[in-house]
Amino acid sequence: MMKWIFAAMLLIAVVMGAGTGRMPQVCQSALNSCVDAVELFMYLLGGMCMWGGLMRIAEKSGISDVIAKLFRPVLKRLFKGLDPNGRAFGAICMNITANLLGLGNAATPLGLEAMKRLEQEEKPGEVTSRNMVMFVVLNTASITIIPATAASLRLKHGSAAPMEILPCVLVTSACALAAGLASAAALDGLWRGKDGK
Amino acid sequence: MSDFVIPLFIALIAAAGLIKRVDIFGEFIEGARENLKAAFEILPALIALMTAIGMFKASGAADIIAFALSPLTELLGFPKECIPLAIIRPVSGSGALAVYESILREVSPDSFPGRVASVIIGSTETTFYTVAVYYGITKVKKTRHAIASSLTADFTGFILSALTVRLFLG
Numbered sequence: 001m002m003k004w005i006f007a008a009m010l011l012i013a014v015v016m017g018a019g020t021g022r023m024p025q026v027c028q029s030a031l032n033s034c035v036d037a038v039e040l041f042m043y044l045l046g047g048m049c050m051w052g053g054l055m056r057i058a059e060k061s062g063i064s065d066v067i068a069k070l071f072r073p074v075l076k077r078l079f080k081g082l083d084p085n086g087r088a089f090g091a092i093c094m095n096i097t098a099n100l101l102g103l104g105n106a107a108t109p110l111g112l113e114a115m116k117r118l119e120q121e122e123k124p125g126e127v128t129s130r131n132m133v134m135f136v137v138l139n140t141a142s143i144t145i146i147p148a149t150a151a152s153l154r155l156k157h158g159s160a161a162p163m164e165i166l167p168c169v170l171v172t173s174a175c176a177l178a179a180g181l182a183s184a185a186a187l188d189g190l191w192r193g194k195d196g197k
Numbered sequence: 198m199s200d201f202v203i204p205l206f207i208a209l210i211a212a213a214g215l216i217k218r219v220d221i222f223g224e225f226i227e228g229a230r231e232n233l234k235a236a237f238e239i240l241p242a243l244i245a246l247m248t249a250i251g252m253f254k255a256s257g258a259a260d261i262i263a264f265a266l267s268p269l270t271e272l273l274g275f276p277k278e279c280i281p282l283a284i285i286r287p288v289s290g291s292g293a294l295a296v297y298e299s300i301l302r303e304v305s306p307d308s309f310p311g312r313v314a315s316v317i318i319g320s321t322e323t324t325f326y327t328v329a330v331y332y333g334i335t336k337v338k339k340t341r342h343a344i345a346s347s348l349t350a351d352f353t354g355f356i357l358s359a360l361t362v363r364l365f366l367g
Binding site: 002005006009010012013014015016017020022025026028029030032033034036037038040041044045048049050051052053054055056057058059060061062063104105108111112115116118119124125126127128132133135136137139140141142144146147149150153154156157158159160161162163164165166167168169171172173175176177179180181183184187188190191 | 200202203206207210211213214216217219221224225226227228229230231232233235236239240243244245246247248249250251252253254255256257258261288289292294295297298301302305306307311312315316318319320321322323324327328330331332334335336337338339340341342343345346347349350351352353354357358361362365366
């Protein structure tokens with residue numbers, strides 16, 4: 001998929017640039033963007049390392065267990081029919097905690113582990129189970145508490161208050177997640193009706 | 198108020214670590230090192246995509262897309278500067294980062310479009326990538342409504358980002 005997007009952007013840029021007479025700007029971008037990318041990378045590096053370090057302390061201090069306990073009742077309702085003492089449920093709790101703490105590197109392996117265990121416990125075959133969809137939707141909606149990347153870049157570009165977006169981010173994430181889960185539950189009902197299950 | 202949240206949060210984590218007798222300095226270094234590696238992982242993609250996006254924007258093609266979609270986005274109160282970001286966000290994480298950076302070069306991070314772009318980056322994820330990777334590890338071939346529901350979440354996020362910025366930061 002990415003190769004098509006990459007190719008399309010480059011080709012359209014050259015054709016459009018030639019058509020609108022903006023070839024000098026296109027040429028300039030072709031030569032300078034890689035330098036901009038490294039500059040952006042340098043800026044993100046500090047923030048990523050700082051939050052990675054802090055979140056690792058949080059994880060080692062048992063904050064993850066506290067969060068997992070807090071979310072257990074909600075998750076029991078969300079993942080209908082899943083054994084709350086099973087291995088899949090445990091992995092789901094860990095994955096959600098890692099997401100909340102912004103531990104992207106830890107969240108993905110935990111999420112994959114949860115998917116494997118869901119498959120073992122629910123044996124969906126080639127068609128996904130309801131709980132798998134729920135879990136994937138939960139992971140495609142961002143539930144991170146601290147918008148660290150956005151804050152670093154806002155600071156870089158001279159924002160007076162890089163973290164002022166925090167309340168907006170929290171409300172937006174929560175609503176987006178709720179909409180995703182609600183639609184997953186509703187569409188699941190539709191699918192069931194169609195399959196006569 | 199928001200000046201208190203982050204320092205307090207950091208102090209709280211440090212205090213929790215001390216109480217639980219965690220080697221907080223050693224663990225901090227370890228966690229930072231893990232993310233250092235992760236950051237280097239994304240650099241090549243960032244260079245590729247920033248070059249493509251830079252050329253695309255310089256050619257004026259992005260303006261045409263934004264113009265074509267402007268009736269819809271005006272109706273939703275969504276800033277036209279953020280349209281390219283909304284398009285690439287579900288597809289590519291490094292691509293979204295590159296577009297976000299290019300938006301902040303054009304407008305102030307404290308302007309309306311700058312704030313909306315920041316909320317989008319903070320509150321949405323790379324949908325297609327996540328669905329592909331998560332189902333990739335299983336034998337499941339039919340993902341049913343997983344993509345549709347995930348995109349519903351993204352779309353809600355885009356609309357709400359503009360709405361919340363208006364409400365909270367006016």
